[in-house]
Amino acid sequence: MTNPTAAMLVIGDEILSGRTRDSNMHHLAGRLTEAGINLTEVRMVSDDRTAIVDGVRALARKHDHLFTSGGIGPTHDDITADCVAEAMNASIDVRSDARAILQAHYDRQGIEMNAARLRMARIPDGATLINNPISAAPGFTIGNVHVMAGIPAIFEAMVASILPMIAGGDPVLSESVRIDRAEGDIAARLSELADEFANLSFGSYPFRQNGRYGANVVIRGIEPQQIIQATARLRAAFGDDAS
Amino acid sequence: MTNPTAAMLVIGDEILSGRTRDSNMHHLAGRLTEAGINLTEVRMVSDDRTAIVDGVRALARKHDHLFTSGGIGPTHDDITADCVAEAMNASIDVRSDARAILQAHYDRQGIEMNAARLRMARIPDGATLINNPISAAPGFTIGNVHVMAGIPAIFEAMVASILPMIAGGDPVLSESVRIDRAEGDIAARLSELADEFANLSFGSYPFRQNGRYGANVVIRGIEPQQIIQATARLRAAFGDDAS
Incomplete structure (x- = not known):
């Protein structure tokens, strides 16, 4: 088979401690198989800077696509966006397009924009935003790396929005x-x-x-x-x- | 924390194609947390020789313990034991202790021992057997690598039998x-x-x-x-x- 290959990086202490059972991997595996993309490797790492940066570098190099889940929320343990930027040698800061999306969402709901929420507008330079129809905070694609949220409903919506944009292979x-x-x-x-x-x-x-x-x-x-x-x-x- | 660290390698095309949802990772994660062992990395790879050998080498080197699941049955796609032997630079052949366990089990059930079943007695030199109370075919420990079956009931029984033998840390x-x-x-x-x-x-x-x-x-x-x-x-x- 010469179908494209993909890897997944699942990020989060809660999975590795056994507290939460991951469902995103199984979901993505099924969608990729339908799309003719061969998921050939999955790694699960904790909310640890070195582990995430090394994982992104290794998997993005080896595969046509890398999908990540988890670690893009507003709290101190959400470090995925910064780690992906580092792994891809991109600079990262609050980006106005992502900020505008969040601001509009919070305005509609009467929620205050604060420093924590603003962190979710940190997007690497050169990345394309991935739409989040549920809670607005976007994912992003940089190079061959697709960065998505860990909450299953949001992860699944993001997968649905990007898969049609990725060239698949012959359906298996x-x-x-x-x-x-x-x-x-x-x-x-x-x-x-x-x-x-x-x-x-x-x-x-x-x-x-x-x-x-x-x-x-x-x-x-x-x-x-x-x-x-x-x-x-x-x-x-x-x-x-x-x- | 200075608790021991562990990694897991989940082996099997059926997980990566989305056909089967892995449950062994979640089970092991919970048991290790109780035992004060920090599961810090999980990888899932397909039934591919290079992927398994590379995964075993990388994870066994980085962590105090590596647990594997899957690929130790009698069919052509069950290549885990041979791959682990290669990764650990051990020779491997049918071993008399494992063969005797299988033979006794099949004799009790009136099942014929054939070439395929005999493959399940292939155990690396220097490995210690892990008891399989359900279908007899043993797992094994070689160095810091614990090789177990993929069928959840058997995997869980094997985890229960080896965890008490592994030094844990302070319970988290x-x-x-x-x-x-x-x-x-x-x-x-x-x-x-x-x-x-x-x-x-x-x-x-x-x-x-x-x-x-x-x-x-x-x-x-x-x-x-x-x-x-x-x-x-x-x-x-x-x-x-x-x-």
Whole structure:
């Protein structure tokens, strides 16, 4: 596959302490797969300057796109925008376009603009704003790095607004076959099929149900005809145990 | 804090494609926090040899412990054990102790031992086995790397069996205060408190409920008296809006 590749950097102590369960990664993974973009690496780091800067640098260099979530709010632990600017060698300050968006939003709601809220208008030079339809404070894209909020509803809205602007690849198609046999019984045949259909990926995801083992085999690829053929061969190999 | 640090490497295409939502990271994060071990970095990579080897090397070097999940089953895409051996410069082959455990398990269940199942007895030289009370196929510890299965029930059982053997630190205590004001209104005061109580960490986790904003502030640290004091100051600062 020559589809574009993407990485994600999830930022926040609350995820790593086990207090909050991240849902943004799973959401982004699904949207990227639909768009034909291969998410190949995810990193989760704490609200730590060095960890964020190093993570952004490493992932932006290796992948066509990097998506970040978290750390762009008004409190002292929200340091993502400044870290991304540093990683991308950009200067950063309160930007008038972002400030105007926030001011209009607060005016409508009768909320006071203060120093903390003004921090959310800190945007690196050269970045493009990402619309936040929920609480106004924008995300931004700089180079191949897309910086988004951590609150899931806002993160998801931001993803929806930028994905159409990113060139995707051929959509990755998949077919799933449930096989009611233990993985150890299907592994040899599966390996042969994976060798034979080298353009497809065969994933085996074991499960246990009512004390018995089975596996969901997922065949993924870009060519629908190949997937249909491989799926038929897999079903034939396991007869009544495949569904 | 001088507590030990840990990283996690989650291995599997199914997580990155959005097909499966990982739950092992959240589980491990909670158990490590209870044990006084700071989970500071998580990476998720696909079933790719280079990605796994590089991830193990980088994370094992930087942290006191590395926990991996996924990729130790019998199918062709289960390459974790061989990759960990390569990353740790250990040789790997079917080991008699692991083979005996599997053979006894299959004999009890009347299941045939075949080449695919035998792959699960491939254990690096010098590794210690981790008990798998559910499906027998063991995990292992080599150096500071703990290699565990991806199926959540098995992963969780393996974590329970090795954590007592790992030296933890002082348990990290936390106190949570809900403040029914927007983050932008509490940020300045919170930042002052964070400066004043430099041994504690103050996390602010915004939420939206019934169209209004609030934040859960979590104060974490090792000294209970400091946490009690900081919590009282925070509550006093926001009066009726704190609960």
